[in-house]
Amino acid sequence: MKLLFILIVFFVFLLKIINAQDINYARKIIDELTSEKYHGRGYTFNGDKKAAKYIANQLKENNVNPLGSSYFQAFNLNVNTFPSKIKLKIGDIELKSGIDFMISPVSKGFNGDFEVFVIDSTLLNNDYDYVNILTNDCKNKFVIIDTTGVNNKERKVGILDLAKINKFEAKGIIIVAKKIMYSVSTIESSFCKIYITSSAYYRLKLPIKSLEIKCKNKFLENYETQNVIGLISGKSDSLIVFTSHYDHLGTMGSDVFFPGANDNASGVSMNLNLSKYFADIDTLKYSVAFLFFSAEEAGILGSKYFVEHPLFPLSKIKFLINLDLVGTGDDGICIVNGAVLKREFELFNKINEDEKLVSVVKARGEAANSDHYFFYNSGVKSVFIYTLGGVAEYHNPLDISKTLPLTRYNELFKLLTEFVRLYE
Ligand SMILES: [Zn+2]
Missing domain, CATH: 3.50.30.30 (Glucose Oxidase; domain 1)
Structure with a gap:
């Protein structure tokens, strides 16, 4: 009896460590991407390029391959910036x-x-x-x-x-x-x-x-930015795709930058955590792609570019999950397109009920509010998941790592990995 008790305590402890690793890795990514050296991941002081490079390095460390020879897909945009003090x-x-x-x-x-x-x-x-x-x-x-x-x-x-x-x-x-x-x-x-x-x-x-x-403003014409893409090949070339934008608002003047912890270092950290997890599984049913978009804040331009210049046929995408603003969860989660893609929504709901993960999984209809949109418009089954409740700092300098609670981070991670495991 005593031995059994010790074993149970040991396993609970082990489980805690495993969970803690996900959260620790998330916090490491979010702390890094929200630090001043990335200049709010915008288009001043090469913030976007530094962030893209960091993400590509993380993919490499996680044993996730690029598609072809590079992790990057370059594209151009016009963008108005304010590089000097206001x-x-x-x-x-x-x-x-x-x-x-x-x-x-x-x-x-x-x-x-x-x-x-x-x-x-x-x-x-x-x-x-x-x-x-x-x-x-x-x-x-x-x-x-x-x-x-x-x-x-x-x-x-x-x-x-x-x-x-x-x-x-x-x-x-x-x-x-x-x-x-x-x-x-x-x-x-x-x-x-x-x-x-x-x-x-x-x-x-x-x-x-x-x-x-x-x-002083500086209008940049044809500024080159980039999406970051990683791939893990499974038994089938059908793809499960995770997307999250890594760009944020950059700087406003030389002295103010927007860290964008919830929006969307949180989604990037989840996407990277998933890449780490799936890279360790030898028997993946489907291939899994990890897409990190730039220029979401400029009008979902990175994902639009990818949809117009896909690096794999869009018809191969079995399901796409976009993660944006996933750093809370106190009041559950919301799934955009959950009201349209009923079969998938029900699977999310069932996993949530079986595993007792978040308080509620809400369904929303179609919305052009993040990177799933152009995929969905091109006929790809796509949802956008965000967490509800908790801190409300948004598009201001106070969206920082320190106050981002990651309340239901592990639970959302579990929901996503279980979904991939069970999805037919
Ligand atoms: Zn966002």
Whole structure:
């Protein structure tokens, strides 16, 4: 009896170690990819290239082969970048880049001191002022728009629509928003556009008369970036494909970078963990491919390029699982296309119930929101899995490894490996 007890304790301990290895490897990958030397895995300071190289090295270490002679598939994109330090001083208060304000990724850079024209509730709630709003000469000014306290919803939407196309013909537009986010743009506009948080805005001394801005953009034409691809051959040349984008938002100025721990170092770590796991199995029914895309944040361009220039026939893909934002799981997981691909969704659900992995597996319909999309559109059976609950930092500098909980990481790993084992 005592021996049995010791054995049980030993096996539980062993299981813990095995699980811990997955989590430790995940944390190692996420810590690395979110560190400053990858510059937010964007298109300044070669962030994307450094990250791609690191992933390829991990594949090699995990005994995963490239397709052909290289792990890389190069492609080009146009992208707007902000490589030098950005300064914004409104009145005599300097705002904190990345925290108080974000440049719109489409923005053109501007330097200098500018007069300010403020459009807020005092103006927007007044019928006469509202109708005559475009008669104000803003040609050499920055327009600040704050819709807080505006009663008329149509006016709220209307003024933001005018801002979108810069109907004011202003040098720049600043929009006050509760939450601000950064993104990536493949085009460059003719004016400067900035978002500032309402809390920063209300710290400013009123009335606001002028501002000072230093912001330089660099529009890169035909910038070369790359997807990373690894393959493990199984008994059949039918493929199970795991995808995850490794790019993120890069830098905003030289001093702010976006680590992108959940989005999507988490997915990359899961993809690499899976590559490690499947490389150790000798009797794989299907071949398994691991695709790491660039330029997802620029409009799912890496996966689009792969679908248009596939390195294996898309018809060979038996099933594709895209992993993006998988670092939490407190409230379960969600499967995009789960509502369409019912047989596969039921298998995920059954495994989850049998193994008691996550609290709920939710199904969603079709959505063009990550790298599964162009595959799915080309007739490939594809799902996109993301975790629910936990931290909500998204597209800001606070999406960091330290606060990413990986709550149900091992459970999701188990769900994915079991799915591949049982899928017919
Ligand atoms: Zn993402």
